Amino acid sequence: MASDKELADFLAGVERRAFKQTVYTVRDDDAALDIVQDAMIKLAEKYGDRPPAELPLLFQRILQNATHDYFRRQKVRNTWVSLFSSFGSADDDEFDPLETFEAESGTGSESSENRLEREQVLNLIDAEIQKLPARQREAFLMRYWEDMDVAETAAAMGCSEGSVKTHCSRATHALAQALKAKGITL
Numbered sequence: 001m002a003s004d005k006e007l008a009d010f011l012a013g014v015e016r017r018a019f020k021q022t023v024y025t026v027r028d029d030d031a032a033l034d035i036v037q038d039a040m041i042k043l044a045e046k047y048g049d050r051p052p053a054e055l056p057l058l059f060q061r062i063l064q065n066a067t068h069d070y071f072r073r074q075k076v077r078n079t080w081v082s083l084f085s086s087f088g089s090a091d092d093d094e095f096d097p098l099e100t101f102e103a104e105s106g107t108g109s110e111s112s113e114n115r116l117e118r119e120q121v122l123n124l125i126d127a128e129i130q131k132l133p134a135r136q137r138e139a140f141l142m143r144y145w146e147d148m149d150v151a152e153t154a155a156a157m158g159c160s161e162g163s164v165k166t167h168c169s170r171a172t173h174a175l176a177q178a179l180k181a182k183g184i185t186l
Helices: 004-026 029-047 052-085 097-105 112-131 134-145 150-157 161-181
Strands: none
Touching: 004 029, 004 052, 004 134, 029 052, 052 150, 112 134, 112 161, 134 150, 134 161, 150 161
16 A cells, blocks of 8 residues: 555656646646646545555556546537537627637747747647557557556556557657658657
């Protein structure tokens, strides 16, 4: 059974990686912070009495489920917003989706050109990751975005460590070729 100190140490150690992973997934810092905090609270409340060795995989599963829940809520919310926005007349200035988008995206010190270029590159990378076969994408994201080791990834995927290495190698080569063909070198 994990002591309070072991649980706190685990959460402190995984906090930054989980946040980065979630920001990459949801592309919203505030939402990512909420998701990670909810996952940490759920782990502490429901599974804090588990052995320390089980905490990493439990946390990853909780974090993945919390992220999926976020996307489900967004989909429902966006459906209702678009339905309600269609009720407004053409001269009704109360609801403007473009103003909402501009307010959410915010402005920073980064130039529009740099931001656009960065967003385009990230979208290309994301699109190429989405084109990978499911097992390759899963192995790639767990190993390189979630920073899990080969054994943890194999346990989470329910396959051998050799399979994880093969999936990661194939995914890396496919991504490199696809991005190189589009003129992106990392």
